[in-house]
Amino acid sequence: MSVKKIALLQGDGIGPEVMVEAVKAIKAIEKISDMKFECINAKFGASAYFECGASFPEETKAICDEADAIIKAPIGLNKEDSEKIPVEERPERGALLPLRRRYDTYANFRPIKLPKALADFSPLKPEIIGEGLDIMMIRELVGGLYFGKKDRGVNADGNRYVHEQLEYTENQIKRIMHVAFKESMGRTKVLTNIHKSNVLMSSVLWNEVLEEVAKDYPEVEVKHVIVDAAATALCLNPRQFDVMVMENMFGDILSDQGGGILGSLGLMPSACVGDEKSYYEPSHGSAPDIAGKGIANPYSTIGSVALMLEKSFDMKKEADILWSAMQKVFTDGFSTCDLTRPGMKNIGTSEFSDKVIENILAS
Ligand code: NAD
Ligand code: IPM
Ligand code: MN
Helix, strand or coil, X not given: CEEEEEEEECCCCCHHHHHHHHHHHHHHHHHCCCEEEXXXXXXCCHHHHHHHCCCCCHHHHHHXXXXXXXXXXXXXXXXXXXXXXXXXXXXXXXXXXXXXXXXXXXXEEEEEEEEHHHHHHCCCCHHHHCCEEEEEEEEECCCECCCCCEEEEECCCCCEEEEECCECCHHHHHHHHHHHHHHHHCXXXXXXXXXXXXXXXXXXXXXXXXXXXXCXXXXXXXXXXXXXXXXXXXXXXXXXXXXXXXXXXXXXXXXXXXXXXXXXXXXXXXXXXXXXXXEECCCCCCCCCCCCCCCCCCHHHHHHHHHHHHHHHCCHHHHHHHHHHHHHHHHCCEEEHHHCCCCCEEECHHHHHHHHHHHHHCC
């Protein structure tokens, strides 16, 4: 029997609520596998700031350094509460970006997946969903505007200014392209490159490096779509996409649109993969509007556990059991409140995962 250490970063808003459900899923997986998981809670986010003055405390860094993988719950507060924290310590800038930078988790996998049986969840017409959606968005996660130089000040004429640089090096682009091409090789061998080279020089370099890397993967067909057109295409004809690769900011926006075409951000797990360490988080935020009500959909967080099993621990079989167990809750006629439909029975956060666990143990 092997033991893996998992750091659990608690987060804000619905964060602790969905984390409890992820832990239940981890415990259920232990029962059907040879693996033991040692889960260690760690403070992270605005809650950590109010408790100990730092949104990514040193103690949490030490726990993450020691862990084999990290599950991160969403962080962040609503605008008004966020403004009670100094700008640099707000959890997005003070915790999440430093986490990504610390472990250089450059490859963010955001699956946009909806089996045909769940087509009703999508706001798109059934004929657009067809046989279902299965897109893998790959977002570069540690470059671009998010991590470029920033500067603000006041010009001599009293005009306030801000500079925010979009920075990429050739090597940063190269490594995410290899990830995307490899992912394509394991799927339909069609890779869609999202860019804006009609305006941005960063996209010109991005596309140049792509062409160079493409030579290593002659079987993969590359399609190029400009980011604004891609936003429309995701609504009108999402089935044209299989693997999509894009820079950091484009990926932030298009992946939330992915949640939109599925019917909810509650269906958006993600994996943030680095060469040395990876962490896993739902793509959605801390949903302050529903925090504390017991109605958050835990699918994105439990799905992030499934991605961890697959990517960090080579447990594809157990991951597949977890995906099926979650989907079966929906196909059995239950729905979380974000996806509610006539004829489906609404269940809360913990009821959803209790059913997932029943399904796992019955598998
Ligand atoms: P959000 O993703 O928190 O919420 C958007 C909408 O989706 C809300 O109506 C919310 O109720 C709903 N929603 C999200 N997740 C849900 C779930 N699991 N179940 C049911 N409904 C769900 O985005 P926001 O309101 O723009 O941001 C809130 C805070 O979260 C901000 O502070 C933001 O910075 C932060 N944020 C954090 C992360 C992260 O930790 N990775 C990601 C996005 C936003
Ligand atoms: C996400 C979030 C983060 C991002 C924020 C909270 C920093 O929106 O993970 O998609 O923009 O990357
Ligand atoms: Mn986002």
